[in-house]
Amino acid sequence: MTAGAQSLSYLRQAPAPPLPPPAERAGVIGWLRANLFSGAANTTLTLICIAFIAWAVPPLLRFYLFDAVWSGGDRACQASPAGACWPFVRVWLSYFVYGFYPSAERWRVDLFFLALAFGIVWLLRLSAPRRDLAALYFFVLLPILSFVLLHGAPALGLAVVPTALWGGVLVTVVVATVGMVFSLPLGILLALARRSELPVVRAAAVGFIEFVRGVPLITVLFMASVMLPLFVPERLAPDKLLRALIGVAMFASAYMAEVVRGGLAAVPRGQYEAARALGLTYWRMMGLVILPQALRATLPNIVNTFIGLFKDTTLVFIVGLFDFLRTVEAARNDPNWAAPSTGLTGYAFAALFYFVCCYGMSRYAGTVETRLSRAGRR
Amino acid sequence: MPRRAPRLGAVALQAALLFVVVVLAYGAFVNAAQNLARAHVASGFGFWNNTAGFDISQTLIAYSASTSSFGRAFWVGLLNTLLVAAIGIVLATALGFIVGLAQLSRNWLVARLAAGYVELIRNVPLLLQLLFLYNAVLKSLPAVRDSIALPGGALLNSRGLFLPRPEFAPGFAAVAAALLVGIAGAILLRRWARRRQERTGDEIHVLWGALALIGGLPLAAFVLAGFPVAFSFPELGRFNVRGGIEILPEFAALALALAVYTAAFIAEVVRAGVLSVSAGQTEAAHALGLRPGATLRLVVVPQAMRVIVPPLTSQYLNLTKNSSLAVAIGYPDLVQVFAGTVLNITGQAVEVIAITMAVYLSISLFTSFVMNLYARAVAVVER
Numbered sequence: 225m226t227a228g229a230q231s232l233s234y235l236r237q238a239p240a241p242p243l244p245p246p247a248e249r250a251g252v253i254g255w256l257r258a259n260l261f262s263g264a265a266n267t268t269l270t271l272i273c274i275a276f277i278a279w280a281v282p283p284l285l286r287f288y289l290f291d292a293v294w295s296g297g298d299r300a301c302q303a304s305p306a307g308a309c310w311p312f313v314r315v316w317l318s319y320f321v322y323g324f325y326p327s328a329e330r331w332r333v334d335l336f337f338l339a340l341a342f343g344i345v346w347l348l349r350l351s352a353p354r355r356d357l358a359a360l361y362f363f364v365l366l367p368i369l370s371f372v373l374l375h376g377a378p379a380l381g382l383a384v385v386p387t388a389l390w391g392g393v394l395v396t397v398v399v400a401t402v403g404m405v406f407s408l409p410l411g412i413l414l415a416l417a418r419r420s421e422l423p424v425v426r427a428a429a430v431g432f433i434e435f436v437r438g439v440p441l442i443t444v445l446f447m448a449s450v451m452l453p454l455f456v457p458e459r460l461a462p463d464k465l466l467r468a469l470i471g472v473a474m475f476a477s478a479y480m481a482e483v484v485r486g487g488l489a490a491v492p493r494g495q496y497e498a499a500r501a502l503g504l505t506y507w508r509m510m511g512l513v514i515l516p517q518a519l520r521a522t523l524p525n526i527v528n529t530f531i532g533l534f535k536d537t538t539l540v541f542i543v544g545l546f547d548f549l550r551t552v553e554a555a556r557n558d559p560n561w562a563a564p565s566t567g568l569t570g571y572a573f574a575a576l577f578y579f580v581c582c583y584g585m586s587r588y589a590g591t592v593e594t595r596l597s598r599a600g601r602r
Numbered sequence: 603m604p605r606r607a608p609r610l611g612a613v614a615l616q617a618a619l620l621f622v623v624v625v626l627a628y629g630a631f632v633n634a635a636q637n638l639a640r641a642h643v644a645s646g647f648g649f650w651n652n653t654a655g656f657d658i659s660q661t662l663i664a665y666s667a668s669t670s671s672f673g674r675a676f677w678v679g680l681l682n683t684l685l686v687a688a689i690g691i692v693l694a695t696a697l698g699f700i701v702g703l704a705q706l707s708r709n710w711l712v713a714r715l716a717a718g719y720v721e722l723i724r725n726v727p728l729l730l731q732l733l734f735l736y737n738a739v740l741k742s743l744p745a746v747r748d749s750i751a752l753p754g755g756a757l758l759n760s761r762g763l764f765l766p767r768p769e770f771a772p773g774f775a776a777v778a779a780a781l782l783v784g785i786a787g788a789i790l791l792r793r794w795a796r797r798r799q800e801r802t803g804d805e806i807h808v809l810w811g812a813l814a815l816i817g818g819l820p821l822a823a824f825v826l827a828g829f830p831v832a833f834s835f836p837e838l839g840r841f842n843v844r845g846g847i848e849i850l851p852e853f854a855a856l857a858l859a860l861a862v863y864t865a866a867f868i869a870e871v872v873r874a875g876v877l878s879v880s881a882g883q884t885e886a887a888h889a890l891g892l893r894p895g896a897t898l899r900l901v902v903v904p905q906a907m908r909v910i911v912p913p914l915t916s917q918y919l920n921l922t923k924n925s926s927l928a929v930a931i932g933y934p935d936l937v938q939v940f941a942g943t944v945l946n947i948t949g950q951a952v953e954v955i956a957i958t959m960a961v962y963l964s965i966s967l968f969t970s971f972v973m974n975l976y977a978r979a980v981a982v983v984e985r
Contacts, residue, residue, distance in 0.1 A: 259708070259709065259710035259711075260709060260710060260711060262708070266708070266709050269707070269709050269711075269712050270709060270711050270712075273709075273711045273712055273715055274711070276715075277715075421612075422612050422615065422616050423616070424616035424617075424619055424620055425615070425616060425619060428619060428623065434966075434967075435959075435963065437966070438962060438963040438965075438966035438967060439923070439959045439962045439963055439966075440923035440924065440926040440937070440962060441923075442926045442927065442929065442937055442941075443926065443937065443941060443955065443958055443959050443962065446937075446941050446945075446955055446958075447955050447959070450945065450951040450955065451951050451952055451955055453637070454630075454633065454634040454637045454638065454951060454952065455629075455630035455633050455634055456630075456633055457633055457636075458636075458637060458640075531725070535725075535726075535727040535728070536727070538727040538728075538729040538730060539729060539927075541729065541930065542927075542929055542930055549727070549729060549730055549733070553733065556737075564738070564742055567737055567738045568738050571730065571733065571734045571737075571738055574730055575726045575730055575734075578725065578726050578727055578730065579722070579725045579726055582724075582725035582726075583721065583725045586724075586725065
């Protein structure tokens with residue numbers, strides 16, 4: 225009986241064997257397992273990616289860093305065509321920045337860059353004081369100041385520099401800035417006109433916006449450069465740069481109008497009604513109540529439009545202006561620097577410049593967006 | 603929006619606007635007439651039928667410098683634009699969807715690589731990428747004598763890519779007919795399976811059947827007709843390549859640059875579209891017992907597509923408009939041929955630019971018309 229009772233037990237007599245330890249879930253190994261090797265398909269993808277990186281990155285690094293020529297001149301570059309030719313950038317840098325702007329007057333360009341940078345920082349820093357004054361500075365004072373500085377004013381002792389001598393980053397920045405400075409107010413006006421109740425005003429705005437948005441920028445630039453001179457009396461014919469600026473400003477304002485319209489649509493109806501009920505006139509309602517909200521809501525989109533505009537400035541190349549990209553092309557084709565490695569170096573340098581500018585702007589848009597969504601959640 | 607301006611003011615404002623527009627247009631017209639008369643430039647569209655007298659490097663329709671007219675050159679340019687846009691759209695869509703989905707991958711490396719691609723490509727001007735691809739990559743390919751022989755009899759050199767040209771024997775019509783029948787059969791099969799599923803709930807997999815219809819039928823016809831295709835391979839001459847299909851480096855550079863650039867934007871559109879379908883939809887589908895594949899096919903994709911398609915179309919339009927960058931590398935598209943060469947020869951800027959713009963404008967307006975129809979068709983019907 226006792227022997228039977230001992231063998232017939234409902235309780236475990238010995239402790240259960242320990243379970244195997246769980247697969248590591250923390251630390252480097254755990255992270256690798258979760259994110260890169262979580263299954264057969266995932267592991268294959270990871271290996272393909274690693275193979276791609278191993279195939280693509282080392283030759284790039286070799287060309288642009290390890291085998292690159294860092295000192296010397298055109299001879300040194302021709303001697304070692306297997307590496308990038310960084311002296312090319314160093315020698316041509318002032319041409320890339322100023323074009324043929326006379327050396328003695330280049331301080332004016334530098335001053336313009338400084339004034340512009342100051343305006344941009346003041347306008348875009350969300351915590352900066354008196355941003356209304358910043359807007360006044362950027363949209364009214366700066367254009368006048370820039371014109372006087374860059375073009376010259378004999379009355380003030382600044383010699384006139386014809387725009388044919390402007391070039392490089394200067395032209396790129398001038399085209400982009402003029403596009404921004406004119407497109408925002410014009411875009412706002414067009415957007416208001418498009419939402420207007422007056423049929424003629426609305427039709428004019430819709431016609432302009434849809435027309436410009438429906439055709440490529442190149443044709444707008446062609447139109448500005450070959451048709452515009454026909455449409456004005458001969459003595460008023462604008463110079464090449466001004467024609468391109470008019471084309472870019474037209475193009476950018478049509479796109480800006482659509483962005484602003486999106487912002488206007490995001491303002492709740494009650495805001496309009498409340499402003500009306502307070503007895504505000506149309507312009508005071510728009511200026512004091514609607515536009516501040518609409519523009520703030522759509523600020524990231526405005527910045528994105530500026531990024532597009534900045535990239536599109538390269539197209540003035542095609543109507544014969546010497547923007548930054550064109551100066552790189554011209555320098556690349558200089559007979560003394562005709563090695564293939566100079567082209568690759570020049571393009572890489574240009575790409576870096578555009579990437580830094582555009583990526584900076586898009587980061588800014590991202591920051592504003594995060595902040596706005598946080599403000600909206602309150 | 604709700605604007606109650608005094609009637610009189612509104613009328614006066616509109617009349618003033620109309621007046622300004624008319625005066626500007628009239629002034630432009632008078633000036634243009636004067637300037638053109640001074641420069642002895644003809645006006646009107648009479649030049650359309652004059653002999654063009656210049657060569658075009660890629661012509662999809664018969665064209666010769668000595669006999670064809672400017673009008674013919676216009677059509678050649680337009681067809682070249684449409685060709686590069688169509689190829690670019692196909693490539694950009696494929697690449698864009700892959701990159702967009704890769705950005706959402708749970709694999710960290712894949713997601714990072716895809717995001718890096720998007721950031722890099724979106725923040726560098728298209729023209730720079732195009733020049734890089736054309737001047738630095740394609741132009742540095744070996745000369746004709748040292749052509750790279752690709753598998754399948756194709757040749758690659760700095761003059762372009764030369765592919766074998768298929769020559770169809772009469773029996774090939776049967777293969778084409780079999781393909782059409784196969785596609786029609788696959789559509790019918792799918793429709794039958796869908797209806798049966800709606801009636802009975804049984805799910806029938808039609809994928810293999812459809813593939814057999816679309817691939818198998820033409821293959822059978824191909825064998826039965828006795829292999830009615832021969833290839834004429836490109837042959838290496840001393841300075842040039844004879845025979846085969848020639849793909850110009852300008853065309854390749856433009857199509858690739860447009861595809862790579864637009865793919866980055868399409869990837870963002872796709873990512874936003876997929877993210878717009880809330881996780882609850884997937885969870886509900888799983889709760890109903892749908893397997894992951896079916897969830898994707900029946901629940902997620904239809905809802906994501908509704909968000910994806912409108913911005914996708916506007917990316918297609920952008921690609922078509924950006925194809926006008928052809929002028930920078932000399933690919934004979936509409937702008938290069940017509941707004942470039944024809945304008946320079948005739949000097950009739952107003953007419954030429956107006957025609958060019960009208961073409962792009964009609965493409966845009968037609969596309970947005972179709973898009974509006976689509977948007978209306980898929981709009982969520984709110985109760």
